Amino acid sequence: MDNQPIIKETSPINIGGDIVFKKTKNKKKPRYKIFLNIIFYIIIASLSGAITAKILVDKELAKITIDGNGKSVFLNTKEKREAMSEIANKVSASVVSISKIVYGKNVEIESGAGTIIREDGYIVTNQRIVYKADEIKVKLSNNKVYVGQVVGSDPVLDIAVIKIDEVGLPAVIIGDSSKVKMDDEVISIGNPNANAFQGAISYGVVENANQRISATDRQIRQPVSYNAIRTDIEIFAGNTGGPLCNLNGEMIGINNNILSYTEKATKSGFAIAIEDAKPIIDILMKRGNTLKLGLGIYGDKAIPKNGVDGVSGVYVRDVLKDSEAYKAGIRPTDIITSINDINITEVEDISRVLRTSQEGHIAVCKVWRNGEYESINVKLDYYRMLS
Structure with missing residues (x-):
């Protein structure tokens, strides 16, 4: 019995209608096959180790790369942090801390943050941070x-420019908010404590790159709208203005914490898009007021009449006397339908164009007339008007 080959039951075969099992002998593998298998596994292990080592080295050497769109791309979580x-x-x-003093109260109010935009001391912040200040400390x-x-300052967009007497300051690099996309990662920086500089740094993602904000210029009773960037970063007193x-x-x-409150988005934060803020900042630095580039008219949205004669555009309610629009011949009841071949349907479109x-x-x-x-x-x- 000991010399009999071992029989294994394998796949069944059909012989004359009866099912029987094929009997096979268990033969030992030749030594050269065993040797080849050992060599094969050694090669696989070596290649695997080399690939792993290369990945680790590449990650260590390239912490940030720039993709084709100019965005920073991180390779892993640790390096990202x-x-x-x-x-x-x-x-x-x-980033600076801004506080204001109101005479009569004799109290220094820690207002918020600001950002150095020019090395010769120009700083941008929220308008309400410096509103009614008798003295400002930076x-x-x-x-x-x-x-x-x-x-x-401009109360409509809540932007103010202040200046300190210093040069050689580290000015921030101004980016392009028109290139921002949803889910882009962003960083919010501020200062929650004016008496001990501690940068309030928060990380998050963009929820809406072009959140349209509507407001009213109370001085001229005209509507105005602008773009804001909505993120999942909470904006509070420490980083507003930053x-x-x-x-x-x-x-x-x-950053603007009032927008975050008024837009009823308690879990989101808002920042005025820099592309909308830049023209206002430039005007404030040149003129020190909120005069806006325009035609010199007061207007309302024209409601098209039914039928083929319905016209969409801005209805000219009044024209500022001695304005360029008046000199050119625009009159009340005119309807402006386009500017520079761009269609106009609302008053806000004029400032956008x-x-x-x-x-x-x-x-x-x-202009549609008669x-x-x-x-x-x-x-x-x-002009001190939007249109």
């Missing part, structure tokens, strides 16, 4: 304190 912290620390040098990241002067940055360390928005224009440029206005269209050229100027 380290790189984002490095970006935040760099931008924090451009503390830099190096704890030096300066007296700030309000250059100008910068919202992309992963390249560029400022893409101005003229955003990239400059004083003295010509706006070609298509059942006919006319083309009227209007030289642009600054």
Whole structure:
């Protein structure tokens, strides 16, 4: 029995209608096959180790790469945290603490944050942070304190520019908010304590890159709208007025906690898009007021009548006397349907179309009057009105 081969039951076969099992002998493998198998496993293990080592080395050497769209791309979570912290620390040098003193109260109010936008002392912040201030104090990241002067402010967009008497300051790099997309990662930087500089750094993602905000200019009783960036970062007293940055360390928005409150988005934060803020900042730095580039008219949205004669555009309610629009021939009851071949349907569209224009440029206005269209050229100027 001991010399009999071992029989194994394997796959059944059919012989003359009866099912029987094929009997096979258990033969020992040749030694050379065993040797080849050992060599094969050694090679696989070596290759696996080499690939793993290469991945680890590549991750260590390339913490951040830039993709085709100019975005920063992180390779793993640890390096992402380290790189984002490095970006935040760099931008924090451009973030200041702003406090104001109101005479009669004899109390220094810790208002919020601001961002150095020019190395010669210009700082942008929220308008309400410096509103009704008799004295403004600005503390830099190096704890030096300066007296700030309000250059100008715009209550509609809640933007103010202040200046301190210093040069060689670390100015933030201004980015392009028009390139921001939903789910982009962002960094919010502020200062929750004006008496001890502590950068309030928060990380999050963009929920809406073009949140349209509507407001009313109370001085001229005209509607105005602008873009804000909505994120999942909570904006509070410490980081309002500070910068919202992309992963390249560029400022893409101005944090605003009042917007976060008024828009009833308690779990979201808002920042005024820098592309909408830049024209206002430039005007404030040049003129110190909130005059806006426009035609010189008061308007309302035109409601089209039923039928083929219905016209969409901005109904001219009044024209500022001695304005360029008046000189060019635009009159009340005219309907402006386009400017520079761009259709106009609401009053806010006028400022949107003229955003990239400059004083003295010509706006070609298509006007509907008495059942006919006319083309009227209007030289642009600054007015205390939106349109």
